[in-house]
Amino acid sequence: MFEDFFKVVKHRFNNGDEEETFPTVKCPRCQSNIHAERYEELNKVCPNCNYHGRLTARERIALTFDKDSFEEFDSGMISCDPISFPEYPEKQEKLREATGLNDAIVTGVGLIKGQKAVAGIMDSRYMMASMGSVVGEKIARAFEYATENNLPVIMFTASGGARMQEGIVSLMQMAKTSGAVKLHSDNGGLYITVLTDPTTGGVTASFASLGDIIIAEPKILIGFAGRRVIESTMKQRLPEDFQLAEFMQEKGFVDMIVERKKMRKTLAKILSIHAPEEKEV
Numbered sequence: 669m670f671e672d673f674f675k676v677v678k679h680r681f682n683n684g685d686e687e688e689t690f691p692t693v694k695c696p697r698c699q700s701n702i703h704a705e706r707y708e709e710l711n712k713v714c715p716n717c718n719y720h721g722r723l724t725a726r727e728r729i730a731l732t733f734d735k736d737s738f739e740e741f742d743s744g745m746i747s748c749d750p751i752s753f754p755e756y757p758e759k760q761e762k763l764r765e766a767t768g769l770n771d772a773i774v775t776g777v778g779l780i781k782g783q784k785a786v787a788g789i790m791d792s793r794y795m796m797a798s799m800g801s802v803v804g805e806k807i808a809r810a811f812e813y814a815t816e817n818n819l820p821v822i823m824f825t826a827s828g829g830a831r832m833q834e835g836i837v838s839l840m841q842m843a844k845t846s847g848a849v850k851l852h853s854d855n856g857g858l859y860i861t862v863l864t865d866p867t868t869g870g871v872t873a874s875f876a877s878l879g880d881i882i883i884a885e886p887k888i889l890i891g892f893a894g895r896r897v898i899e900s901t902m903k904q905r906l907p908e909d910f911q912l913a914e915f916m917q918e919k920g921f922v923d924m925i926v927e928r929k930k931m932r933k934t935l936a937k938i939l940s941i942h943a944p945e946e947k948e949v
Contacts, residue, residue, distance in 0.1 A: 738778035804841025829869015
């Protein structure tokens with residue numbers, strides 16, 4: 669009875685018009701509600717605080733590389749179950765169906781405004797882009813390809829760290845990826861890391877921190893251990909912006925902060941500056 673009464677009152681108050689509702693997205697940083705369609709138009713950047721939200725690997729490729737220029741490496745590679753972790757194979761199968769990916773990173777080679785580069789793009793939808801055996805192997809192979817072909821490497825990082833479901837095998841990927849970076853560097857190759865939200869744990873402690881140039885998107889989280897763990901260990905309160913990209917740039921960990929709308933142009937400029945000069949015949 670009362671429910672019907674309030675429906676009538678609401679109908680009169682709105683002059684007979686049904687109230688329009690729009691899907692919204694809540695910004696993780698400023699907590700403001702953003703019209704979902706507007707959020708997508710801005711490529712998942714908050715119009716209020718400039719927080720740069722998470723992109724899928726395919727979205728990142730579309731925004732960064734010249735159309736139809738990206739050629740993927742090792743797309744069929746999948747993880748096994750090295751420590752027989754309960755329900756790990758089943759979880760992986762569900763994620764493959766949900767994301768269209770076989771693991772948490774897409775690697776390949778493509779053009780950015782005509783500049784050729786090898787790239788790896790992590791996708792947080794797949795187990796928070798944690799680094800297991802496949803992620804580590806695909807990164808190592810990407811660096812090996814770049815070394816053999818004298819190409820620069822760009823890694824778009826976004827990870828919760830090592831993948832606990834693969835135990836020590838996951839931790840070994842830190843050494844593997846770091847070794848591949850070193851061989852590429854010894855060959856004179858350029859390596860750019862683009863840190864996106866979030867870049868943490870064993871990924872931060874390995875290949876994500878080894879770039880010749882380290883770029884970060886605005887307002888993103890960068891760190892190793894979590895804030896609460898650090899505060900409890902140090903027994904003191906940390907700054908509010910601790911582990912955000914701007915804090916990390918101030919402390920010298922990040923070289924530059926680049927907005928998403930300027931990322932493609934910035935990367936192309938860096939690649940062109942460092943491109944090897946063509947030898948005269």
